[in-house]
Amino acid sequence: MARDKEKMDIPPGKPLRRVMPIVVTLGLAAVLGPWLFSAYWLNTFTTVACLALVAGTVALLFGQLGMVSLAQFALAGVGGWVCLRLIHGFALPFEIALLAGALVAAVFGLLVGLPALRMRGLYLALLTLMVAAAVQVVVDVVGFPDGGAGFTGKIVAGQRVLIQRPWIASSDTAYYRYVVLWLAFGLGLIEWQRATMPGRAWALIRKSEAAATAAGVSVLRYKAWAFTFGGFLAGLSGGLIAGLNGQLDNTGFPVSQSILLYALTVVGGVYNWVGVIFAGLLVRALPALLNDHGVDGNLANAFYGFALLVSLIQGRKGLAGQLADFYKFVRMSRILEGLATWGVISIGLGLLFTVLGQAGFAGAFFISLIALLFRLVIPGVCWLLLGFFGKRLQDRTEDMEAALSLRLAQVFERQGWVPDHRFIKRVLNWLFIGLFVAWVASGVFDVPFVTALALIWLSLAAKVGLEVAAYPHLLSLRQRIDKRFPKPFASYR
Amino acid sequence: MIRIENLTVQFGGVKPIDGLSVTLDKAIVGLIGPNGAGKTTLLNVLSGFVTPVSGSVAVNGVVISDIAPHKRAHMGLRRTFQTDQIADDLTLWENVQAIADHAAYSTQAEALKDVQRAIDYVGLGKRIHRKGSNLTTGERHLTEIAKALIGKPQLVMLDEPGAGMSESETQHLESVIRGIPAYCGAQVFLIDHDVALIVACCEETMVLDFGKLLALGPTKDVLEQPEVRRAYLGDFEATEIAA
Numbered sequence: 001m002a003r004d005k006e007k008m009d010i011p012p013g014k015p016l017r018r019v020m021p022i023v024v025t026l027g028l029a030a031v032l033g034p035w036l037f038s039a040y041w042l043n044t045f046t047t048v049a050c051l052a053l054v055a056g057t058v059a060l061l062f063g064q065l066g067m068v069s070l071a072q073f074a075l076a077g078v079g080g081w082v083c084l085r086l087i088h089g090f091a092l093p094f095e096i097a098l099l100a101g102a103l104v105a106a107v108f109g110l111l112v113g114l115p116a117l118r119m120r121g122l123y124l125a126l127l128t129l130m131v132a133a134a135v136q137v138v139v140d141v142v143g144f145p146d147g148g149a150g151f152t153g154k155i156v157a158g159q160r161v162l163i164q165r166p167w168i169a170s171s172d173t174a175y176y177r178y179v180v181l182w183l184a185f186g187l188g189l190i191e192w193q194r195a196t197m198p199g200r201a202w203a204l205i206r207k208s209e210a211a212a213t214a215a216g217v218s219v220l221r222y223k224a225w226a227f228t229f230g231g232f233l234a235g236l237s238g239g240l241i242a243g244l245n246g247q248l249d250n251t252g253f254p255v256s257q258s259i260l261l262y263a264l265t266v267v268g269g270v271y272n273w274v275g276v277i278f279a280g281l282l283v284r285a286l287p288a289l290l291n292d293h294g295v296d297g298n299l300a301n302a303f304y305g306f307a308l309l310v311s312l313i314q315g316r317k318g319l320a321g322q323l324a325d326f327y328k329f330v331r332m333s334r335i336l337e338g339l340a341t342w343g344v345i346s347i348g349l350g351l352l353f354t355v356l357g358q359a360g361f362a363g364a365f366f367i368s369l370i371a372l373l374f375r376l377v378i379p380g381v382c383w384l385l386l387g388f389f390g391k392r393l394q395d396r397t398e399d400m401e402a403a404l405s406l407r408l409a410q411v412f413e414r415q416g417w418v419p420d421h422r423f424i425k426r427v428l429n430w431l432f433i434g435l436f437v438a439w440v441a442s443g444v445f446d447v448p449f450v451t452a453l454a455l456i457w458l459s460l461a462a463k464v465g466l467e468v469a470a471y472p473h474l475l476s477l478r479q480r481i482d483k484r485f486p487k488p489f490a491s492y493r
Numbered sequence: 494m495i496r497i498e499n500l501t502v503q504f505g506g507v508k509p510i511d512g513l514s515v516t517l518d519k520a521i522v523g524l525i526g527p528n529g530a531g532k533t534t535l536l537n538v539l540s541g542f543v544t545p546v547s548g549s550v551a552v553n554g555v556v557i558s559d560i561a562p563h564k565r566a567h568m569g570l571r572r573t574f575q576t577d578q579i580a581d582d583l584t585l586w587e588n589v590q591a592i593a594d595h596a597a598y599s600t601q602a603e604a605l606k607d608v609q610r611a612i613d614y615v616g617l618g619k620r621i622h623r624k625g626s627n628l629t630t631g632e633r634h635l636t637e638i639a640k641a642l643i644g645k646p647q648l649v650m651l652d653e654p655g656a657g658m659s660e661s662e663t664q665h666l667e668s669v670i671r672g673i674p675a676y677c678g679a680q681v682f683l684i685d686h687d688v689a690l691i692v693a694c695c696e697e698t699m700v701l702d703f704g705k706l707l708a709l710g711p712t713k714d715v716l717e718q719p720e721v722r723r724a725y726l727g728d729f730e731a732t733e734i735a736a
Contacts (some may be wrong), residue, residue: 180703197594200594203579203591210542210574214562215566216566216592334688
């Protein structure tokens with residue numbers, strides 16, 4: 001059935017090509033982060049990175065093999081404890097203790113996995129839940145050594161001794177970068193595995209174990225490998241958490257967190273690495289954001305329950321999968337164009353507000369950038385939220401919006417103005433982005449609300465102005481670019 | 494060559510295969526029979542998913558009864574399934590490469606060359622970067638065959654490869670199946686309900702009914718035997734046709 005024209009869904013899969021987006025994105029986050037965020041947020045994002053790595057292992061087991069493991073956070077605890085005690089006991093360098101902790105967690109992961117190899121679904125979930133609970137009970141009963149000197153040192157009353165962070169990353173800023181780079185390493189390694197032999201074997205297994213066996217795949221070995229590898233990365237993350245706080249105590253890795261992390265990984269999306277980072281953000285950054293604005297962070301839990309339900313109904317794609325669906329038609333030319341205009345506007349406004357003495361350059365630059373980003377993202381998010389209530393509501397809302405726009409365009413025409421059918425969408429979008437982003441930005445960047453609002457609306461206005469002015473000159477360039485590079489998000493799965 | 498001796502399979506009170514003894518040595522052998530005749534069960538015995546209560550099976554002189562299913566695949570026993578097993582989120586190429594990962598090659602380059610060769614052989618060379626979810630039914634069945642041709646197979650067992658294919662696709666499928674012995678030297682064991690496909694491909698055909706051998710011989714002769722017609726078409730139609 002050869003066709004004349006080759007249609008490509010996924011570019012030829014060189015593993016390195018699939019790992020690059022992760023490394024580049026997280027590399028940028030590592031470089032830019034400290035410049036962007038206050039100390040409070042930097043610490044929050046360091047934790048987010050650790051949790052995202054654990055979420056990555058949950059997604060690996062669930063997304064690749066359909067195995068529910070609720071023990072991953074407990075494995076992080078195992079890795080963290082081993083790392084902590086090795087540093088206290090033998091004054092090992094941080095990295096060596098970290099890797100040793102990860103290896104021990106990998107062995108534990110395999111031990112959890114072995115009986116699990118013959119189980120699936122609910123039974124596997126229950127088994128791993130019991131393991132997670134057992135780790136907590138053991139930690140409580142034994143009175144695990146926490147901060148004392150020596151390998152078994154325990155401080156009953158008094159100050160705990162904190163472990164030293166690695167010498168290249170002793171400050172909060174440097175440690176943030178250090179953890180994000182480990183995250184890039186971990187997620188990159190997972191993606192590499194997915195793009196090579198183990199990933200293909202996992203794909204056969206999740207399709208059907210019988211077919212995988214008939215193809216010569218040893219199902220047990222590849223399942224065991226997934227558990228071991230997942231345990232290793234979870235343990236690594238545990239060690240990084242120990243390094244962040246300098247200590248661990250017996251309340252650090254509770255069962256409830258394991259379950260929450262699993263649920264939010266499903267909400268974030270288990271089929272690609274973006275979902276895993278969403279999961280990390282949901283677990284830690286969203287409650288922190290609410291707390292920062294004087295709202296009880298626990299409120300987020302109510303939302304999570306709802307989000308999980310919706311996610312399961314929507315077919316396990318999660319936020320990341322839905323966003324990929326929404327943006328899969330985006331063309332390369334628009335991305336490049338967007339980057340150029342965003343850069344010009346943000347830098348321009350940044351300079352302007354610094355000269356006027358209204359805000360620092362970095363703050364103004366990023367508020368403007370975030371406003372432009374939101375202009376792009378908000379329609380997608382609204383679509384997603386509407387999707388929670390079903391396809392019908394999505395369609396009806398679309399119809400309603402179209403009808404309203406048309407009515408308004410007619411009014412415009414009667415008045416003798418230029419009719420614009422996108423008027424309502426634009427106004428709503430601008431109002432929402434202005435008020436919401438200004439609210440967030442005034443918290444994060446310490447800029448007065450009105451200044452932030454002015455910055456945001458100026459950015460959006462400048463974007464429209466630039467687009468209108470440059471449009472006729474760009475058409476041929478757009479076509480050339482799109483011919484060269486097909487839609488970049490079309491292959492995300 | 495497949496040698497089956499006194500094979501019996503039992504599920505509770507049902508015997509899907511009952512005391513079957515047969516030797517199949519032609520390059521392409523067909524297997525037909527009405528629903529429930531034991532066709533797929535026989536394939537499952539050959540690939541190791543079903544353990545018989547008695548009897549033995551040997552392929553090219555090697556008794557395979559005690560070999561684990563995935564090791565049989567390593568030996569070169571390949572099969573396809575009635576429902577195709579294409580992973581939706583892998584590309585056609587990756588789907589085939591997944592099989593090559595577990596076959597014996599001396600170098601990686603050799604494996605990749607064999608993957609390309611198998612895909613080209615079934616005629617999907619221009620579709621290698623399509624995702625599994627975007628392949629048509631015909632393309633999925635052909636991909637399954639390409640998967641079965643990886644790594645010097647000795648025996649390729651096809652379970653209803655023509656299901657759901659259009660007429661032109663079936664013609665292409667015929668030429669693909671007929672070419673397999675020349676392509677890699679493997680014996681082909683073909684199950685299908687489409688008698689036209691069996692006639693076009695198989696030198697020899699075996700008919701099962703209620704787990705027992707009904708007929709075995711050159712395809713044309715077998716299909717003309719009255720008891721075969723009766724088993725397949727029922728008494729009434731068989732007498733109609735005879736009259």
